[in-house]
Amino acid sequence: MGDHDRETAPTPLPPAFRFPSLTTTVPKEFVHRAAVAEVMLTDWRRRDDTHFDVTAQWPRGHSFFGPIGRHHDPLLAAETIRQIGSLLAHAEFGVPFGHHFLMWDLEFAVEPRAIEVGETPAALEIDVTCTEVKRRGRALAGLRYAAVIRRDGQVAVTGSASYDCTSPAVYRRLRAGRGEETRPPLPLTAPVSPQSVGRTSPMDVVLSPTGEERRWQLRADRRHHVLFDHPVDHIPGMVLIEAARQAAVAVTGASGMLPLAITSAFTRYAEFDAPCLIEAAPLPGQGTGGTAVLVTGRQDGEPVFTSTVTASRPV
The missing domain is CATH 3.10.129.10 (Hotdog Thioesterase)
Structure with a gap:
């Protein structure tokens, strides 16, 4: 048999690439956004039943929440805190998609030096504490939470919010008569x-x-x-x-x-x-x-x- 008829062993494939750290956004459905571009949160981790670590990123420029002078628009902080509430509700407290949220309050305070626009988007680490978890049976009925947002280890924002959540059936009763077909x-x-x-x-x-x-x-x-x-x-x-x-x-x-x-x-x-x-x-x-x-x-x-x-x- 000639050499050209010999079977040769296949060349081994190279080992899979290892990516120690990759960043993406959380699913947009978790934060009630239709556009991926409007999702600020990038990841989360449960520490215990009431404490969570969340990460986020603020873009250097935004079509609406654009920089004010040399600072990020502080209303990015408000939107980030809002998104944290819905993320935790769905991903950690079992609230189904389609349930409705009624925000009761939201507050934030920024440290100007820590929210200056840098040469890259702002990478944020957020310590979240749930201070009031209300349940109706096993279902989450409401939540109050506080957030400390850090950038490069320094506190950039402190804030808090609270909301109630309701099933679609309850929401329809609450909103009876307010649809566009009647008003x-x-x-x-x-x-x-x-x-x-x-x-x-x-x-x-x-x-x-x-x-x-x-x-x-x-x-x-x-x-x-x-x-x-x-x-x-x-x-x-x-x-x-x-x-x-x-x-x-x-x-x-x-x-x-x-x-x-x-x-x-x-x-x-x-x-x-x-x-x-x-x-x-x-x-x-x-x-x-x-x-x-x-x-x-x-x-x-x-x-x-x-x-x-x-x-x-x-x-």
Whole structure:
């Protein structure tokens, strides 16, 4: 038999590559986002029944939460804290997809030096403590949690939030009569000047003029790809927090204002079918060069939310 007829052993395949550390986002469904680009969280780990380690990344630029001066927009912190709550509910506390969340409050405070935009996206490590876990039988009924966000080992943000969650059947009863088929949404109103509220594009403005000083109508443009990332039947809490930020900018006249802290409480759903009036009033000075503004939202004569915005110009 000639050499050309000999069987030769196959060449061994190289060993599989080893990747010690790879980063991706958590599933977008866990944080109630339709766009992967809007997911801030990258991983999580349970330490015990009430303590969790979460990681996140803030982009150097964002289509809506863009840098303010040399700082990341602090409202990225609010969105990060919001996403933590839904992540833990689904991934660790067994809340099925399709259940609904009612946010009662959300607050955060930032350390300006720790949120400066660097040469790469900000990699964040988050210590989460669940302080109140409410159950209805075995099902999670509500959660309060606190978050300490660190960057390069330094505390960049502290914050907390609480919410209740309900089954689809309970939610339908709560929302009876508020669908578009029975109460159509208001026509979209005109924005105030973008520059007056710290924005450059009219599409990013969530306030409309009323002709009264320090009073606006909430503007909810459901075509906005970030604030309305997916269809909803009420105005999201992050839209209300953005309205508070824009009202504080309008009152102070500081378009480059850097929010240092925002404390928000939500008392009822903000609806699309009735005007939501936003009012802002400066509070006494903080003694540190900062400015505080109390922002309230009312609809049908009832309070919807309050926010206290403490801010400074970029430093």
